[in-house]
Amino acid sequence: QSVLTQPPSVSGAPGQKVTISCTGNSFNIGAGYDVHWYQQFPGTAPRLLIYGDNNRPVGVPDRLSASKSGTSASLAISGLQAEDEADYHCQSYDRSLNRYVFGGGTRVTVL
Amino acid sequence: QVHLVQSGAEVRESGASVKISCKASGYTFSDYYMHWIRQAPGQGLEWMGIINPSGGTINYAPKFQGRVTMTRDSATNTVYMALDSLTSEDTAVYFCARGLAAYVPSTYFSYWGQGTLVTVSS
Numbered sequence: 001q002s003v004l005t006q007p008p009s010v011s012g013a014p015g016q017k018v019t020i021s022c023t024g025n026s027f028n029i030g031a032g033y034d035v036h037w038y039q040q041f042p043g044t045a046p047r048l049l050i051y052g053d054n055n056r057p058v059g060v061p062d063r064l065s066a067s068k069s070g071t072s073a074s075l076a077i078s079g080l081q082a083e084d085e086a087d088y089h090c091q092s093y094d095r096s097l098n099r100y101v102f103g104g105g106t107r108v109t110v111l
Numbered sequence: 112q113v114h115l116v117q118s119g120a121e122v123r124e125s126g127a128s129v130k131i132s133c134k135a136s137g138y139t140f141s142d143y144y145m146h147w148i149r150q151a152p153g154q155g156l157e158w159m160g161i162i163n164p165s166g167g168t169i170n171y172a173p174k175f176q177g178r179v180t181m182t183r184d185s186a187t188n189t190v191y192m193a194l195d196s197l198t199s200e201d202t203a204v205y206f207c208a209r210g211l212a213a214y215v216p217s218t219y220f221s222y223w224g225q226g227t228l229v230t231v232s233s
Contacts, residue, residue: 002155012185032218033216034164034217036218036219036220038156038220044225044226045223045225046156046206046220046223047205047223048220048221050218051221052217052219057221071233077125089155090154091156091219091220093217093218095216097173098156098173099172099173100146100158100173100218101158102155102156102158103155104155104158105155105156106155
């Protein structure tokens with residue numbers, strides 16, 4: 001069972017906006033630790049999408065954005081495209097567990 | 112261009128050990144910490160530990176303490192992860208991932224190896 005909680009799946013039609021939540025507690029996200037997001041296609045390694053709450057590495061389109069409030073964070077994908085169909089993982093740090101923690105991953109399906 | 116290339120898939124019987132390698136290129140090996148992260152079939156990602164390629168800092172997640180050993184070879188820019196006393200619950204894809212230049216809570220993983228599947232049969 002993952003320390004950070006994500007919905008197993010979200011879906012949307014092409015062009016729509018979907019949002020993925022990542023819920024933690026006062027020892028991780030709520031303690032102010034950065035939240036990072038990764039995209040993963042089946043059978044491949046994760047790819048960094050967002051770091052430091054809402055910073056995009058070079059090459060990540062600006063239709064992906066993230067936010068954080070309290071003990072939760074979220075990733076928004078606007079203008080949904082077929083190529084966005086993948087798994088998305090959030091990651092942070094937990095001071096009670098003294099380790100980096102992940103969400104269970106969310107499968108995005110483009111209808 | 113940063114590359115992390117891992118060794119190939121492994122099959123072990125329950126109780127055995129496995130050692131996986133991760134060869135880095137395209138950057139100064141000693142400048143960035145390396146992490147190991149695993150993913151069981153159909154599951155999320157799980158952080159296992161961190162090693163400083165310059166030597167010194169090695170820290171393991173409590174779950175793996177006593178069973179995992181992370182080492183590095185600076186001559187070949189390679190880090191290794193050995194896991195002992197394998198059970199079927201250790202069946203997973205194991206990734207090396209480059210962190211930051213320091214061991215800090217804000218760490219994220221910019222580059223990943225391609226993954227190594229370890230299958231443990233009971």
